[in-house]
Amino acid sequence: MPEPREGQSVARLELKMAARDVNLWYGEKQALFGVSLDMFDSSVTALIGPSGCGKSTFLRCLDRMNDVIDGCRVEGDIRLDGEDIYAPRVDPVQLRARVGMVFQKPNPFPKSIFENVAYGPRIHGLCKTKAEYADVVEKSLTRAGLWDEVKDRLDESGTGLSGGQQQRLCIARAISVNPEVLLMDEPCSALDPIATAKIETLMDELKKNLCIVIVTHSMQQAARVSQRTAFFHLGKLVEVDETSKIFTNPTDQRTQDYVTGRFG
Template sequence: MPAEQLELKMAARNVNLWYGEKQALFDVNLDVFDRSVTALIGPSGCGKSTFLRCLDRMNDVIEGVRIKGDIRLDGEDIYAPRVDPVQLRARVGMVFQKPNPFPKSIFENVAYAPRIHGLARSKTDLEEIVVKSLQRAGLYEEVKDRLNEPGTGLSGGQQQRLCIARAISVNPEVLLMDEPCSALDPIATARIETLMDELKESLCMVIVTHSMQQAARVSQRTAFFHLGKLVEVDETSKMFTNPTDQRTQDYVTGRFG
């Protein structure tokens, strides 16, 4: 779907970021649209994960990081002093490269965030949220008889779906995924990609991926990063068949990267 038919969800303007003295992002401008998947691609160390972490202020926890620019969620500045990063991360969920379930039961992994954010009024409410989140993450049928067993006992692909269930348990508006399939086998990867396809019906999603095939399969828009700069962003089909910039062309055809 062309960008003009989609609703703008997040907008980044002139985002610059430094790790100490070293600048990692240079004047990044990117619009992210609701109910669609935006893929960030580019060689290792080009700034895609750094930029992704700007969107939920995960870089705040890294010492020596300085950020300049403007990032808005529904028009609100997410770096404004009054914004509580914890509340922001309930609205902008994150799934990491390596599945990282808590050392708790499957049930408690999913119940944790709704409980601390006060989303459940009763035990029944909480159970409903957990079941619904596991269903949305395509995991409930596989784990429904062992909800009290540790989440760490699941397979890698199941653990990653558990982390997705955990991230969506608080009904985020945006879901960020940092190479969510890089540690998974092809079958588990296909399950996660199907899941992304389903979740985008109700969410804005931004994924970082090293796999060009994955970007082509799951995203509607693709942004190409190189040396900390956003080179270009366009509809995924155009980015892979007819990019504007020679550097994008060289990267997607495998000439470098």
């Protein structure tokens, strides 16, 4: 069983997003059943569980990514800073500027490294001059731990980078619009251990200013990077608690069986 880090209490953290009784259907098939989960600022919440248990489906509810899926219906209440993100007045595009997403497979645009990072600020009108764009690009790449590796080739295509560099480029792109929440759907599953370590170090740094929610199949990764862990099974949230408790003294036997490798 992985050993969680010391000092992972969330007692003093501020609530950033809250989901209450979230149900979701793909057509006639229900995929989420009454999920309620709090996600805190300046911390990482890990979503764990077997494949197909609803982790990524729930994650996509948090930035309304499921809106683009035909036949998908969401019920329940999800709030960002107390505001209902599914309210009719909420623009999903503006919401996704506040709630960024990094996907399982790195997906840089077929543009230069510079334009990959400048894309978000450009479409949201956050910069007016070339100097402002250059500043945002440098700061975002620096925060993503990539600046020193690419600063001399910003005009080269982002697709020419290594897998780990591409994923950090996608993180730089996501944080270039200063989101408040960063969603990460198995961001290291396609990466080697060295690249994975860099992403995990990056998460540790980014969480100082962000609420991060990560889906991971790696128990070791959940123990290393998160302060809270939520265990999903068959579309239901079985248990959520501080990471140290989930991995050492879970309340539900199903959680115990999963984190010790008895199933999943």
